[in-house]
Amino acid sequence: MKKNFTSVLVAGLMAAGVAMQAEAHRAWILPSSTVLSGDDPYVTFDAAVSNTIFFPDHVAMGVDAVTVAAPNGKTLSLENASRGKYRSTFDLQLTEEGTYKVGLASSGLRAFWKDAEGKRKMWPRRGQQANDAEFETAVPKDAKDLRVTQSSRRVETFVTAGAPTSDVLKPEGVGLELVPVTHPNDLYAGEAASFKLLIDGEPAKGAEVVLIPGGTRYRDSQNEISAQADAEGKFSVTWPSAGQYFMEAEYEDGKARAPATVRRGSYSATFEVLPL
Amino acid sequence: MEKTLLKRFAGIVATGALFLTMSAEARNLQVSIEIPRLNVAEYHKPYVAVWLEDESRSATQIAVWYDVGMRNNEGEKWLKDLRQWWRRGGRALDVPVDGITSATYGPGEHTLEVSIAGSDLAKLAPGKYRLRVEAAREVGGRELVEIPLTWPLEESELPLSAAGNEELGRVRIALASASDN
Numbered sequence: 001m002k003k004n005f006t007s008v009l010v011a012g013l014m015a016a017g018v019a020m021q022a023e024a025h026r027a028w029i030l031p032s033s034t035v036l037s038g039d040d041p042y043v044t045f046d047a048a049v050s051n052t053i054f055f056p057d058h059v060a061m062g063v064d065a066v067t068v069a070a071p072n073g074k075t076l077s078l079e080n081a082s083r084g085k086y087r088s089t090f091d092l093q094l095t096e097e098g099t100y101k102v103g104l105a106s107s108g109l110r111a112f113w114k115d116a117e118g119k120r121k122m123w124p125r126r127g128q129q130a131n132d133a134e135f136e137t138a139v140p141k142d143a144k145d146l147r148v149t150q151s152s153r154r155v156e157t158f159v160t161a162g163a164p165t166s167d168v169l170k171p172e173g174v175g176l177e178l179v180p181v182t183h184p185n186d187l188y189a190g191e192a193a194s195f196k197l198l199i200d201g202e203p204a205k206g207a208e209v210v211l212i213p214g215g216t217r218y219r220d221s222q223n224e225i226s227a228q229a230d231a232e233g234k235f236s237v238t239w240p241s242a243g244q245y246f247m248e249a250e251y252e253d254g255k256a257r258a259p260a261t262v263r264r265g266s267y268s269a270t271f272e273v274l275p276l
Numbered sequence: 277m278e279k280t281l282l283k284r285f286a287g288i289v290a291t292g293a294l295f296l297t298m299s300a301e302a303r304n305l306q307v308s309i310e311i312p313r314l315n316v317a318e319y320h321k322p323y324v325a326v327w328l329e330d331e332s333r334s335a336t337q338i339a340v341w342y343d344v345g346m347r348n349n350e351g352e353k354w355l356k357d358l359r360q361w362w363r364r365g366g367r368a369l370d371v372p373v374d375g376i377t378s379a380t381y382g383p384g385e386h387t388l389e390v391s392i393a394g395s396d397l398a399k400l401a402p403g404k405y406r407l408r409v410e411a412a413r414e415v416g417g418r419e420l421v422e423i424p425l426t427w428p429l430e431e432s433e434l435p436l437s438a439a440g441n442e443e444l445g446r447v448r449i450a451l452a453s454a455s456d457n
Contacts, residue, residue, distance in 0.1 A: 035362065038353030038354075162367050162368075
């Protein structure tokens, strides 16, 4: 998975049309079930970018770049992938026992500046993914008010057949990543779960985390749970009730590689919390 | 997911055992489980799991009843719905397990008998435990009934019982003479 990281991500986000919508909308992959038993069970997934959590109301997520890491380290392909107006769907058969990670990730440079007439410019263009090698030619040398960020993004979810395993939970060291301390397919209402956030493999100290239970459509408030990663990148949450949860984490610092000055990472995931 | 041949679970017997004065280790643990008759449009026999859990939530498996008769082992697909049992070791088992798994039962009172000396129960350290009985029914509900107990069981404190409200009726723990088996 790591080997193909850049190319996969570039293709993925272009297809997804996710990159620029990320600011205003939520991208999510929702499994029909996260804890499975029996021989070679199937899971079906919905994937969309929407305002309301787990309610497809905006645009389908392009799933060409979605990768599946199997418990044995292999990368699997999606079955029956289909893109609708508001959501995409795909299936996955869990032919091996253990935990699977399903998601997409991207990273690249982004630049904002003003041209000679004072008009705002950005590279890559809206909805496009940067090829970092083109930075030199795409951004004028004399750009005014130039801001360059090194951005990364991940959208993930986890499913387990049989007993949970942790091989797919190992970090890749690129962008903002979640390393579960509590297994993501062993979450129960009323229990606390701990997670660790890493930025390029180092603790993402101070990363802001928001967790929102699904079903926002049927209630007046978001019922957000906020947390902040400590010096080790850790945070924990006690699940107030069972259900599907959307988690979003944001991180920003000034430790970007040149030509970027700002390093920014976003991570989102879907977790299923079961009743105790 | 390798399977072994299903073997009949020999531990379930009709009981009417006399209580004799002998050490608990030489006795059988007897667990009676009542499955209520439910007046519902679509009824399926519940999946039921029984296990003993210590204070650190480590489980000793006693029984699991599921639909063993479905083709391609499709019954196993629903084992996860016994979600606490699944978490407390069910997911690590390759079912069927000799002496633990058997077919589902309909409404009525069903009694399990497990030889204490001849099972993992003999290895239990003295201390506080909970007997947990979980039932889940297709297009129905799920219920978990638990009975706190001290191991080894003291005859004078038996029977212990608790009852569910929906999917499980009375659950009762007793000791039976092993020689009656």
